[in-house]
Structures are given as structure tokens and as C-alpha cells.
Amino acid sequence: MSRENGRPEAGASDAGEQLALIREAVRENKAGRAKPRTWRGAELAAQLPVARVLVDKGLVHLDRYFDYAVPAAMDDEAQPGVRVRVRFGAGEKGGRREGGKLVSGFIVERVAESDYRGVLAPIAQVLSSERVLTPELLGLCRAVADRYAGSLADVVQLAIPPRRARAEAKPSPDPQPPNAPPEPGSWERYGAGPGFLTALTRGDAPRAVWTALPGATWPQELARAAAAALAGGRGALVVVPDGRAAARVDAALGELIGTGRHVLLTADAGPEERYRRWLAVSRGAVRAVVGTRAAMFAPVADLGLVALWDDGDASHSDPHAPQPHAREVLIQRSVNERAGFLLGGLSCTVEAAQLVETGWARPLAAEREQVRAAAPLVRTVSDGDEARDAAARAARLPTMAWQLVREGLQRGPVLVQVPRRGYAPRLSCERCRTPARCRSCAGPLESQHAGDLVCAWCGRPEPDWHCGECGGTRLRARIVGARRTAEELGRVFPAVPVRTSGRDHVLATVPDAPALVVSTPGAEPVAEGEGYAAALLLDGWALLGRPDLRAGEEALRRWLGAAGLVRGQVAGGTVAVIAEPTLRPVQALVRWDPVGHAVRELAERAELGFPPVSRMASVTGRPEDVTDLLRSAELPAGAEVLGPVPLPIPDPGRPRRPGDPPAGEQWERALVRVRPGQGAALAAALKAARAARMVKREGEAVRVRIDPPDLG
Structure with missing residues (x-):
């Protein structure tokens, strides 16, 4: 087997003995005189006696194939693509060096000779003769691993489900x-x-x-x-x-x-x-x-x-x-x-x-x-609504919304979408609810313990913030959840059934009968029959105020997903969105123009140099480890590092999620941005830097993510 951290695998007294046997077997095979050979009491395969194995170890510094000897008894089953068990790593026991522990892997190919000059350990077991790792799947997994700066073993684990013998x-x-x-x-x-x-x-x-x-x-x-x-x-x-x-x-x-x-x-x-x-x-x-x-x-x-x-x-x-x-x-x-x-x-x-x-x-x-025939009529708070209701633009449920619900319930079910509980409170203007953004990089602003505003992306302080839309200087951060909304609507319409659909209980469908269906985004059930008579999209400012580059795009996507369940305008379907009507995502919803919104967003990304026009990676870990990795990585020419900035310390009262720092540790995150065409070089550089740190055992592990979907 190949070496792990420079140490050869134990299992034979003489490395040259096995290599000589393999070479002799190959020569005899070419001459038509192939004969079974034994090595340490076991026969080797007469043809192609070396198997290259992808070991199930998802560590970037071990992202390569390891060579193993193929015993003759396993020759027929040990074919490329099958699952095997091999000894990986060496250990000490009673003063004697013995083989490492058994781990799973896949045979990638069979070859005549090994490039490794040490001692090859034999395959311990062929778990199944089913060829599950085909050459096409292997090539795809390698391409994905390279693109995302990951290990091939990790991608293969995602691609091939765990074995179940009875199914085979x-x-x-x-x-x-x-x-x-x-x-x-x-x-x-x-x-x-x-x-x-x-x-x-x-x-x-x-x-x-x-x-x-x-x-x-x-x-x-x-x-x-x-x-x-x-x-x-x-x-x-x-x-x-x-x-x-x-x-x-x-x-x-x-x-x-x-x-x-x-x-x-x-x-x-x-x-x-x-x-x-x-x-x-x-x-x-x-x-x-x-x-x-x-x-x-x-x-x-x-x-x-x-x-x-x-x-x-x-x-x-x-x-x-x-x-x-x-x-x-x-x-x-x-x-x-x-x-x-x-x-x-x-x-x-x-x-x-x-x-x-x-x-x-x-x-x-x-x-x-x-589009006009299939889409519902979309309404928002207009100047006429403000004239009739002075608080319409700031109210959570203006008069127009109550009217739409009453009229919709006369024809069928009404959908009410509420941003799910669990969004981190984000800052926006108290007067017009425009998200508070950094003047340097357009990142979201956060309030520190002392009350100072800083950018969550580049770390720049923003001491004199004022709203670019209305000039306001006061901020707000508040969201009302779906459960409370259902209770409020139930009190106003006591004779109407109220159903909820969310993370704990998602409904697939609801009957075509008058009812209020309160749902979080993405959990909206399908209304039987022609669809919902109306829909109410609440707290639009909360979706638009998320601290993310794609907040507007995501808000529009969620609104369209809910509004798409409503009957067309010809059939009387109506949607009301409670959000600032002049904002681009709101106008795109009113016109039902998602493509136009995406094109304009793409143009702005090009001006700012943000993905997908550029390629980006996030580097997360302890401050000293992030700094060390970025210093040692051979980043592409022109690479720009944003940050690092400290990450929020998770609330100890909530369950720990993947990506959270260890309890009590302060982590930082840096964003690395490169020009188009340099994504592969960026991934390779960060992967090589991580592998070098792991080989040298320097510091703690650093998490690297290529093209993070969320920059907040």
C-alpha cells in the first residue's frame, strides 16, 4: 500500500520480494507462461495483480489512490468499481508493527505494477461483486471534487448510497x-x-x-x-x-x-x-x-x-x-x-x-x-391605500389586506405566507424598512455589543449610517412568526378553519373550501381544484432585509412560489404583497417578470464583482488558522481577500448545526474573490494549502467552501 504521512504499510519483510514476484508474473504472462504465485502464504492474481483503491478517508491530504495486492482467491470478484475492505495505516502492538485498521474503499483499476516501491498489503475482503463505481461516475465525482476543493472520497460517499446486501x-x-x-x-x-x-x-x-x-x-x-x-x-x-x-x-x-x-x-x-x-x-x-x-x-x-x-x-x-x-x-x-x-x-x-x-x-x-392569462393579479400598498389608511405602508396588515382575505374566503381557501421563525434579526430602516447596507461593499450591517454598526462582510465600521432611500437614521429588527399570525387571523375570522404548514408539520394539499392556510415559505400546500382564491404575503421587509447578496432574488422566488399556487387573474385570483411597493423585487412580482429582475441583478453583480460574475470562496476557522492558511495559499494573481470578520457566537440554547464553531470559540470568516476563469486555480490553491497544514499538523482545521450560496 502507498504511504500515509511518509510511513510504509507493514505486512512483509522485504519490499523488493513482492515487487520482483509481480514483475516476474507479468513477464511470464506476456510469454504465455503465467503461473500462480504465492506471497507470505497467499497466492497473488496471475494477471494485473495490483489494485488501485479509493480509500474511504475524506481527508484532503490523502486524496489519492492507494495500491494493494490482489490475492488469487479474489481475482474474479476484485474488479474495478466494487467495494472492498483494506488495511489502512500502521500501528504498534506488543512491540511489533502490525497492519492498520480495516476501512472500506472502491477498486478504481487493476494494473500490472505499482509505482510504490514499498510493501503492498493485500486486499482484505471484497464486500460485493456489484460494480457500483463506474468510470463515468468516477469521472464526475473527480470533477466535482476539484471544483469544490474537496476530496474524491467525500464526493463518492455522496454519490453512492450505503450498501444493503439484501437489495443486491x-x-x-x-x-x-x-x-x-x-x-x-x-x-x-x-x-x-x-x-x-x-x-x-x-x-x-x-x-x-x-x-x-x-x-x-x-x-x-x-x-x-x-x-x-x-x-x-x-x-x-x-x-x-x-x-x-x-x-x-x-x-x-x-x-x-x-x-x-x-x-x-x-x-x-x-x-x-x-x-x-x-x-x-x-x-x-x-x-x-x-x-x-x-x-x-x-x-x-x-x-x-x-x-x-x-x-x-x-x-x-x-x-x-x-x-x-x-x-x-x-x-x-x-x-x-x-x-x-x-x-x-x-x-x-x-x-x-x-x-x-x-x-x-x-x-x-x-x-x-x-403570462397575463395564467398569473394572478398582484396588489401592493399604493398611494390610494395610503390616502384611505394613513398607516397602510407601515402596518403589518393594512386595510387592503383584510379586504382581500374577506373577499377571497367567499370563493375558496386563502394562503397567508409568513417568513419562518428562525431568521436572524436583521437591521433595516425603521421608516421605510430598506435594509441597512455597507457603503463600501453593500454588505449587511450588524450591531455590535457596544451598539456600533459594522459590515458583516468586510468588517468596516459605519458610525454615521443613514438610509439612502428616505434619509432616516433609526433602525429596526422584528419578525412575527407563523403561529402568532394564525392566532391573530383566527380571532378575526372565528368561523373559518385555520390550517398551518411549516417545518414541524408540512401539509401536502388542502381542500378546495374556504379556509385560512398560514404557511412558512417553501411549505405552502397545493390547494385542490383550481388553486387558492387569494394569497397574502406578509412581512416582505423581513425577507428583503436578510443579510445576503441574494436577498431580493430569494424574496421574489418565495413570493412567486406562493403566488403561483393562486388561480389566474381570469379566474379572480388575487395576491397582496405587504412590502415597500417601490422596491425592485416587489415591482418584479407585480409585473410577474422574474427574468427581468434576474438580468438587472446580474448587471449589478458585474459592477460589484460578486458571484456569479466572479468566483468566490469562504474560509472559516479560528482567527490564527484563517490567517495562516491565507498566507500560505498560492492564490491566483489578483485574488482579493474580504475580511476576515468575526462570526456570531451561536446561542447555546439552540441545537448545534453543521458549520457552527465549537462551544466557546470565536471564529472568523474571510471571503476570497477571483476573476472569471480563475475558479479552478482558487479551489486548487486552497485545497493544497489545507492539505499542507494537515500533513504538518499545524493548527486546527479550516473550513473552505467554494461558491458559498449565502454570504450573510
Whole structure:
């Protein structure tokens, strides 16, 4: 085996003895005289007696393959892609050096000789003959690890579910012939929609950013895109944010192509059943997958389409190292496997807008007439409302909102969206509620213990803050939660049922009957029938005041997600958003123009030099460790370091979350920004610096995240 920290693996008295045996076996094989050989009492494989193994150790300084000898008894099963157990590391026992502990791994390839000149330890056990790490999946995992400055073992652990022996023993169903091409259906509403489906059926690789119309038809439209790829004899992969969305697409695809032609990969299936379905995909028995985030690595054979719904949803960013985003993984797969690409949603992220601006993908949207017919009427606090109600703009529930709820309840259920409890209190102008921003880098301002304002991004103090919109000098930070809102509405409408949907209990659907449905963003249930009669979007300033670069984009995304569940304007659907009406996200909602908002946001990012126009990494850890890593890293030319700034100390009363510093420790975070085209160099530099520190055992570990989705 290769060395760990410079120490060879124990297991033989003479390193040259094994190497000579291997070379002799290779020579005899070439001459047609290959004979079984023994080494320390065990026969070696006569051909390709060295296995390169990816050991399940997700440490950046061990991010390489390790060579092991293949015993003859394991020759048939020890093939590339299978799971094995090997001895890793050396230890001391009773004054004798012995092999390290058993760890899991995957055989990557079999070779004739090893470059390592020490002693190779033999493979201890072949866990399964199932080849789960295919060359295509290995290449994808390596590309993702390099992009996110992570280790290959960590990415493989995300890509391949844990083994369940009983699932492997069950045979997968026989592959089924391609289905007939689907009819365009509701894709007819999009000018280029039928052509996109035709290209997929033809076996082409079209790439599109799809701005979906509001309503309940998007699951069927995703299903038709997948069915078009299947009709062309290729595979399809659809990734959605959560299990509720996956169930809707799963039902639509099953209705379209029949049962047994696709699988649903979500955590709700349970470990064994999920692994059984994953094996059916890996074995080529099933060529279509619908799933949540982890399904982005599903080994679909001959992939013809990768589709992602609502890429702005935070659940698409994996919380486990190296924290890849499903959008970037699927873009990589589209390029590697020459597959079609479909990025869809009711909203549009700046990353999606950039794909269109660079020409990598084409826009796929409906004409304005179709948008106006499908979208509800969106109202906000206007000058006329202020004339009738002097406190309308500052009130949490102005008169206009009460009127909308009363009228909506006469026709059906009314949705009330409230920002979820748990947002950190953020500062905004008390008069107009514009977020308090740094004049230097536009970062969010925070109040220190002494009451001084500082920027959470660059650390610059802001002693003389005043609102750039109204000139106000007073700040506020307050949010009312969903439970209290439900209680208030229940007292005002005592005869109407009040239902809540949130983190503790998420409703999938609600009946088509008058009721108040109070929900946190992302947990809105679907109203049966035509949809909600009306929707009320409360506390807009709280969403817009989040300390993040994409606060406006995220607020608009959440509003569109709720408003998209409301009946169209023709059917009387109405939405009221309680927020400052002059703000850009509010105006984009009123016009139902997510693409225009994303394009303007992208232009501003270009002026400020923020992602996705630039590439960025966050470096988090103890102050001395962050400083040392940034000093030792060979960053690309022109790299700019923002900060470091201290991170808030977590409240000891709440559960500890991934990424939180140890109890009682003060951590800092620095942001490293580079020009476009330098992202790979930035990731490589930070990964090399982390690996060098771990080899030298200098300080504590530092956490590096490439392209952090949240800069707050």
C-alpha cells in the first residue's frame, strides 16, 4: 500500500520480494507462461495483480489512490468499481508493527505494477461483486471534487448510497423498450417548447433555461420532457427540491409512460428500498430517475436529459463536504455526457440568467399574453391605500389586506405566507424598512455589543449610517412568526378553519373550501381544484432585509412560489404583497417578470464583482488558522481577500448545526474573490494549502467552501 504521512504499510519483510514476484508474473504472462504465485502464504492474481483503491478517508491530504495486492482467491470478484475492505495505516502492538485498521474503499483499476516501491498489503475482503463505481461516475465525482476543493472520497460517499446486501440479492427488472414520443401538451404555451421536446426525442442535446408559467402544470411539463428523452432511446434525470415536488413529478411521469419505467429516489423510501432502486438504475434496468438532491449523481445509462426544478432553493446545496450544488453537478453531467439540459422554475436566479447571457443555454418562456392569462393579479400598498389608511405602508396588515382575505374566503381557501421563525434579526430602516447596507461593499450591517454598526462582510465600521432611500437614521429588527399570525387571523375570522404548514408539520394539499392556510415559505400546500382564491404575503421587509447578496432574488422566488399556487387573474385570483411597493423585487412580482429582475441583478453583480460574475470562496476557522492558511495559499494573481470578520457566537440554547464553531470559540470568516476563469486555480490553491497544514499538523482545521450560496 502507498504511504500515509511518509510511513510504509507493514505486512512483509522485504519490499523488493513482492515487487520482483509481480514483475516476474507479468513477464511470464506476456510469454504465455503465467503461473500462480504465492506471497507470505497467499497466492497473488496471475494477471494485473495490483489494485488501485479509493480509500474511504475524506481527508484532503490523502486524496489519492492507494495500491494493494490482489490475492488469487479474489481475482474474479476484485474488479474495478466494487467495494472492498483494506488495511489502512500502521500501528504498534506488543512491540511489533502490525497492519492498520480495516476501512472500506472502491477498486478504481487493476494494473500490472505499482509505482510504490514499498510493501503492498493485500486486499482484505471484497464486500460485493456489484460494480457500483463506474468510470463515468468516477469521472464526475473527480470533477466535482476539484471544483469544490474537496476530496474524491467525500464526493463518492455522496454519490453512492450505503450498501444493503439484501437489495443486491434481488434481480432488477428487465429493461423496457422506448415509449412513444409524448404530445407537447401544455408545452404548446411556450414558443420553443414543442421544438425542445422534438430535439430531445431526436437525440440532440438542447440546453434551456425555462421560466414556467404559474399554475399546477409544471410537474406534467417536466414529465413530458423526460418522456421525450426516453422516446429517443436515452435516459432522463429530474431533480427537484423536496419529496412533495418529487411525488408530483413521479405521479405525472408514471401516468405518462406507465409503471416500471422509472424510479423515485428520495429519503422517504428507506435505505434498503432506495438502494434497490439505485441498483436498478446502475444495472441499466431503469433509465429514468426522479429524485431530490442526492439523485444528481444517479448513474443513468446513456443520459439524454438532466432537468432541475427551482435551482434557487437552498435544499439543492448539499450540506455535506464539499457541499456541491445540484445545478453545477448537472451542468457538468450535461457537458460530460452530451445530454440535454433543462433548468426550470417560476423564478429565475442570476446563475440561470448568466447561462442565457453567455449563450450556453437558450431562454424558454411564454409570451406576455400567456403570462397575463395564467398569473394572478398582484396588489401592493399604493398611494390610494395610503390616502384611505394613513398607516397602510407601515402596518403589518393594512386595510387592503383584510379586504382581500374577506373577499377571497367567499370563493375558496386563502394562503397567508409568513417568513419562518428562525431568521436572524436583521437591521433595516425603521421608516421605510430598506435594509441597512455597507457603503463600501453593500454588505449587511450588524450591531455590535457596544451598539456600533459594522459590515458583516468586510468588517468596516459605519458610525454615521443613514438610509439612502428616505434619509432616516433609526433602525429596526422584528419578525412575527407563523403561529402568532394564525392566532391573530383566527380571532378575526372565528368561523373559518385555520390550517398551518411549516417545518414541524408540512401539509401536502388542502381542500378546495374556504379556509385560512398560514404557511412558512417553501411549505405552502397545493390547494385542490383550481388553486387558492387569494394569497397574502406578509412581512416582505423581513425577507428583503436578510443579510445576503441574494436577498431580493430569494424574496421574489418565495413570493412567486406562493403566488403561483393562486388561480389566474381570469379566474379572480388575487395576491397582496405587504412590502415597500417601490422596491425592485416587489415591482418584479407585480409585473410577474422574474427574468427581468434576474438580468438587472446580474448587471449589478458585474459592477460589484460578486458571484456569479466572479468566483468566490469562504474560509472559516479560528482567527490564527484563517490567517495562516491565507498566507500560505498560492492564490491566483489578483485574488482579493474580504475580511476576515468575526462570526456570531451561536446561542447555546439552540441545537448545534453543521458549520457552527465549537462551544466557546470565536471564529472568523474571510471571503476570497477571483476573476472569471480563475475558479479552478482558487479551489486548487486552497485545497493544497489545507492539505499542507494537515500533513504538518499545524493548527486546527479550516473550513473552505467554494461558491458559498449565502454570504450573510
